[in-house]
Amino acid sequence: xxxxxxxTSMDCAEGRAANLPCNHSTISGNEYVYWYRQIHSQGxxxxxxxxxxxxxxxxxxxxxxxxxxxxxxxxxxxTLRDTAVYYCIVxxxxxxxxxxxxxxxxxxxxx
Amino acid sequence: xxxxxxxxxxxxxxxxxxxxxxxxxxxFQATTMFWYRQFPKQSLMLMATxxxxxxxxxxxxxxxxxxxxxxxxxxxxxxxxxxxxxEDSSFYICSARDRGGAGNQPQHFGDGTRLSIL
Numbered sequence: 001x002x003x004x005x006x007x008t009s010m011d012c013a014e015g016r017a018a019n020l021p022c023n024h025s026t027i028s029g030n031e032y033v034y035w036y037r038q039i040h041s042q043g044x045x046x047x048x049x050x051x052x053x054x055x056x057x058x059x060x061x062x063x064x065x066x067x068x069x070x071x072x073x074x075x076x077x078x079t080l081r082d083t084a085v086y087y088c089i090v091x092x093x094x095x096x097x098x099x100x101x102x103x104x105x106x107x108x109x110x111x
Numbered sequence: 112x113x114x115x116x117x118x119x120x121x122x123x124x125x126x127x128x129x130x131x132x133x134x135x136x137x138x139f140q141a142t143t144m145f146w147y148r149q150f151p152k153q154s155l156m157l158m159a160t161x162x163x164x165x166x167x168x169x170x171x172x173x174x175x176x177x178x179x180x181x182x183x184x185x186x187x188x189x190x191x192x193x194x195x196x197x198e199d200s201s202f203y204i205c206s207a208r209d210r211g212g213a214g215n216q217p218q219h220f221g222d223g224t225r226l227s228i229l
Contacts, residue, residue, distance in 0.1 A: 045220070
């Protein structure tokens with residue numbers, strides 16, 4: 001079973017920040033948090049990942065709470081092309097390296 | 112960035128035929144690749160882990176004789192759906208890990224293969 005829970009869907013106005021939450025309350029100390037998105041009929045696209053510090057790249061920011069039980073992916077200025085299903089995954093970077101996908105959040109960016 | 116290529120992107124065939132899907136890492140070597148299946152409006156479900164030079168590891172409930180996996184080189188894994196039937200129709204996606212990267216590096220996904228069995 002997936003170790004993450006996310007809201008089923010969210011809407012965001014174009015140009016505004018999209019904040020996508022993820023709960024991973026049973027995360028262990030060595031598990032990383034990964035975010036991917038999937039645009040219709042394509043493979044998942046990597047966005048960002050982190051362990052405990054906040055991370056930022058050209059696509060997004062990842063905010064991880066101090067207790068690491070939840071995180072938020074922030075798309076600072078959402079565009080229509082950001083409409084997709086966003087998946088939050090936790091994984092131990094050793095052993096099997098398996099990803100177990102949850103149901104994800106369907107983000108719709110509105111014009 | 113790292114690229115994973117899947118081929119074919121779409122295949123339609125008759126019931127009872129076998130279908131082979133290829134997953135290639137184009138600019139890195141991958142000792143481990145993963146195969147997923149996704150039904151409409153559902154999430155990705157991990158089917159198996161493909162290990163270069165050894166047998167694949169299948170998830171519970173996935174028939175290994177139905178879904179044959181071969182990982183004969185560091186850049187290629189294949190999934191063969193044997194004697195395919197309409198219920199095997201789905202979107203099949205692969206991912207790969209760069210053997211030369213750190214343990215926490217992300218997996219890279221292909222663009223998927225849409226399989227339709229008539």
